[in-house]
Amino acid sequence: MATKTVTAKKTAPAKKDASAKKSTPAKKTTPIKKTSSSSSKAPAKQDAATDLKDFFEDALKDIYWAEKALTKALPKMEKNATHPELKKAIATHIEETQIHVTRLEECFKSLGIKPEAKKCDAMQGLLDEGKSIMEETKPGAIRDVGIIAASQKVEHYEIATYGSLAAYAKVLKEKTCLNNFLTTLKEEKNCDALLTKIADTALNTKAK
Numbered sequence: 001m002a003t004k005t006v007t008a009k010k011t012a013p014a015k016k017d018a019s020a021k022k023s024t025p026a027k028k029t030t031p032i033k034k035t036s037s038s039s040s041k042a043p044a045k046q047d048a049a050t051d052l053k054d055f056f057e058d059a060l061k062d063i064y065w066a067e068k069a070l071t072k073a074l075p076k077m078e079k080n081a082t083h084p085e086l087k088k089a090i091a092t093h094i095e096e097t098q099i100h101v102t103r104l105e106e107c108f109k110s111l112g113i114k115p116e117a118k119k120c121d122a123m124q125g126l127l128d129e130g131k132s133i134m135e136e137t138k139p140g141a142i143r144d145v146g147i148i149a150a151s152q153k154v155e156h157y158e159i160a161t162y163g164s165l166a167a168y169a170k171v172l173k174e175k176t177c178l179n180n181f182l183t184t185l186k187e188e189k190n191c192d193a194l195l196t197k198i199a200d201t202a203l204n205t206k207a208k
């Protein structure tokens with residue numbers, strides 16, 4: 001394992017800012033409310049899925065919304081990034097994300113249904129968090145670190161989603177969907193690994 005060395009590049013002003021923030025009193029933690037009955041089941045909506053095919057189609061609409069939202073959010077992240085490697089990684093993933101949208105449209109077509117986007121609350125939350133991270137960091141290495149953290153949360157969400165979708169497609173024998181999900185899943189994993197590499201080799205120590 002590589003050992004970290006303290007370099008002369010460590011910037012004093014950034015450290016001062018960081019320690020100033022530390023003096024802010026900690027927020028009160030809200031206790032987790034106990035539900036009246038742990039065995040009570042959540043009521044299902046009228047159009048709730050009854051089988052795997054229904055659930056699969058719902059999940060497809062969900063990720064379709066998420067990928068489309070990402071085509072709009074990623075360019076903002078790219079603009080805010082400073083490090084050339086990070087900017088390049090995001091630019092490449094914007095192009096891939098546009099293809100992810102197209103692949104999902106192919107999936108809808110192969111299932112014989114119209115492409116429909118259903119708001120994905122989880123992705124909306126991750127994108128909101130990404131926006132706050134950018135507002136809470138000064139441009140430069142520290143904002144780059146924040147952008148990587150936010151982007152990796154997005155990639156992990158996508159990895160989990162495409163992993164599940166691929167498993168359902170396999171059971172349902174939806175071959176076009178399965179191939180498309182696996183191709184996209186590979187690209188999401190590659191993007192995640194590249195972000196880890198950039199953070200480890202170029203940014204985390206610089207932002208210290």
Ligand code: FE
Binds near residue numbers: 096100184
């Ligand atoms: Fe994607």
Ligand code: FE
Binds near residue numbers: 097154191
């Ligand atoms: Fe992605």
